[in-house]
Amino acid sequence: MTSSSQPSAPFVAKKLTKAYPGHVALKGLNLEIPDGHVVGLLGRNGAGKTTLINLACGLLLPTAGACTTLGRASGDLDTPELVRLGVVQQDARFLEWMTVRQQLEFNGAFYPAWDLKREQRLLADLELDATRKIAQLSTGDRQKLAIMLGVCHHPALILLDEPVSALDPIARSKLLSFLIDLIREDGSTIVISSHLLSDVEKIIDWVVCLDAGELAVSAPFDELQETYAEWVVTAQAGDLPAVFSEPFVLAWEGNARQARLLVRTAGPAVAAFRERYRAEVTARSLNLDQLFPLLIKERRTAG
């Protein structure tokens, strides 16, 4: 576990804004990444995920507002913080003329806590040949190397930007279970951005969803799963209405006989609903692929 002198949130953003010429990537973001969680950083293309990760590790500086990483302003990170931070970027750069082993030794030399056993285990698990020249690696193998360079020094905070997108299904699932080992062994906080929602939903316990540079939601994953549901409504007598005006109904499709509704869980409201429309209701849970568009939609209608 991380030392108790650290503030509880390993990353904090306050009114964090990042503007590029002609484009604002993050708009006054307020966010705390909770300690010891596996956080899924979700959002559509251009939502600000990569910008946020680059700000958190000091590769970019805020246009306005501020952010701190492991207790220090993210732009001023120095050795004490950097040895406890692991970053896996989308397009990692290596010393192309080196072999995998040379690059690992080169990076490892910077970190007193570099773990050769973990390095060995990952090489074997991810089936990466350490004698290969980096210039000759496939996209997937480059991604594996980037991951190894980001986690072998027992970081307290790990930021992974689309780490699994180029991996095949078996390497993906091995990597995901390895990330679980990391929280168990090191108590690390892990932030993982991905488009592959069905992959990350196996390991995340917290969801941070960005939409157009703003925070759509930051909440425990299971709380979101219990907040939203899908109802299949079947008319028992008479027709279903063309419009459902209940405030907890977020979307619907269907006809007079049967409709599929996306709802913010209404709990006791089910009975009243059933009564009112003289209909049967079957409730189903939503997985992350189904939840994601709802989270975006909710922010847009609220904002």
Place this chain on the structure above:
Amino acid sequence: MPPLLLINYHNGVPVYRQIMDQVKFQIATGVLPAGSELASTRALSAELSLNPMTISKAYGFLEREGVLERRRGQTLVVRAVAPADLEANKLDPLRQHLATAAVMARQLGISRERALKLFRETLDSSTS
């Protein structure tokens, strides 16, 4: 005792709920009798590649509900309950399934009598 937990990550049911339901089911079916030890959070996390936070949450709720209790040390064990309560607990999972079946029967417009008859027939055919 190997934990026989099967987690479905894509049905949207929170994983901690799935763990709770399956532990309760194993208790109701006698797979986990009173006093039996549960795998530690750490061991279960390693075995199933499950987020330890999720397992702690499930165990925490089961402890608060009085299903599990903590022994001296850290070990969680199945709490002993009165035989009558154990019998009553067995009905819970079946009740849930029947509730779903009841909704489906009404959606399909199947009469009470026909549905009851079908349940009886199903019971009989699966015991023969």
